[in-house]
Structures are given as C-alpha cells and as structure tokens.
Amino acid sequence: MNLIDIAALSQSSGVPPSTLRYYEELGLIHSCARHGLRRQYDEQTLTQLALISLGKAAGFSLEQIKGMFRQDGSPNLSRPILHERADAIENQVRRLKALRDTLRHVADCSAPSHMQCPKFQQLLRVIHPQAAGAPPWRPKRRRQGE
Numbered sequence: 001m002n003l004i005d006i007a008a009l010s011q012s013s014g015v016p017p018s019t020l021r022y023y024e025e026l027g028l029i030h031s032c033a034r035h036g037l038r039r040q041y042d043e044q045t046l047t048q049l050a051l052i053s054l055g056k057a058a059g060f061s062l063e064q065i066k067g068m069f070r071q072d073g074s075p076n077l078s079r080p081i082l083h084e085r086a087d088a089i090e091n092q093v094r095r096l097k098a099l100r101d102t103l104r105h106v107a108d109c110s111a112p113s114h115m116q117c118p119k120f121q122q123l124l125r126v127i128h129p130q131a132a133g134a135p136p137w138r139p140k141r142r143r144q145g146e
Helices: 006-013 017-026 044-057 062-066 079-108 118-127
Strands: 003-005 033-035 038-042
Touching (some): 017 038
Antiparallel strands (some): 033 038
C-alpha cells in the first residue's frame, strides 16, 4: 500500500492541509500513519476527497457527506437521496433560468423605467407581493393593556 504525505495529498487534491486535518477531525477521512509529525494517507483518500468535493458542490452538508461513507472509507451512496438532490438542483436550475430570462427582458425592455415594465412588475409580485402594489403590511394595533 502506497502512502501519501499530507503535503502531497494537498497538492494532488487541491485541498489545503488545514482542511484535510479538519476533514479528519470530522471523520470524513482517516490518516493511516505518521512520518514524524506529518500525516500519511492511503491512495483511496484521493477518491474520498473527490466525492467530498462533489457532495459539497451538490449542496450536501459535511455531516450528510460523512454518512455517504462506510466505516472503511468506501462510498455508500444512497440512490434515493441522490435522486432527491438531483431533483432539487433541477428545480433550482429552472427557477434560475426563469429569473435570468426575466432579468434579460427587463434589461432590454423599452419601457421608460423598470417600474413601468409589466414583466418586471410580474417578477416583483412573484418575489414579494407587497412590492408590486398590494396593500402594504401594517403592524397590528396594540390593544389596551398590552
């Protein structure tokens, strides 16, 4: 088994040594040995770091990512959870595309101001109903004795 020094692992993975130590503290990765004060990792740790990076990019917390590994560090990915997260990302992409298209329309709109653009008004109603002419929020009146 070839061991990788923490500095070499950091360079190969692009993950700073401080983050590697933090991941080890959380139990996401494990060092196998030490060479003096320097931690040594097995080659599987590079795969684990790639999966951690992918999980973070997909919006999983480090605690959720930790649950995606077995005790021996091998991946144990739940397909239903991955499908659920992929669906959430797909919905987010749809919302962002709609927002992008609306913003492009507003930027190119020939209305004298954004506030006179019907599409912009529609966007405001969707985001915040009170911002587009709905009755403003009013604080409740205090009753006597309150």
